[in-house]
Amino acid sequence: IRRLGNLSIIMFARTVRALTGHGPTGAYRARFRPKAQEPTLCTCGFSDPPPVQSHHHITFECPVYYRGNFAPAHLLELDPFPLIRAFLQVNPTAFTFDDLP
Numbered sequence: 001i002r003r004l005g006n007l008s009i010i011m012f013a014r015t016v017r018a019l020t021g022h023g024p025t026g027a028y029r030a031r032f033r034p035k036a037q038e039p040t041l042c043t044c045g046f047s048d049p050p051p052v053q054s055h056h057h058i059t060f061e062c063p064v065y066y067r068g069n070f071a072p073a074h075l076l077e078l079d080p081f082p083l084i085r086a087f088l089q090v091n092p093t094a095f096t097f098d099d100l101p
């Protein structure tokens with residue numbers, strides 16, 4: 001975590017959510033709050049039927065987010081943190097409570 005640099009508490013929280021998959025997404029709601037009847041599907045129009053708004057969908061598929069040339073293979077690099085941080089900086093609502101389906 002120290003390698004991430006000087007992050008604000010908000011960016012730190014979003015980074016942890018992106019790395020762990022524990023955050024405000026539809027998949028998280030479906031798994032941990034199934035009785036709450038909260039929306040879980042992404043409204044981006046990526047496919048029909050709509051996909052569950054998951055960590056993978058947000059990071060690699062959802063057309064709402066800009067990712068440049070960021071791809072799943074980049075997570076296998078020895079130091080993927082700068083790429084993850086760049087994704088979060090370019091997409092300020094990713095992994096925030098403002099971005100729920």
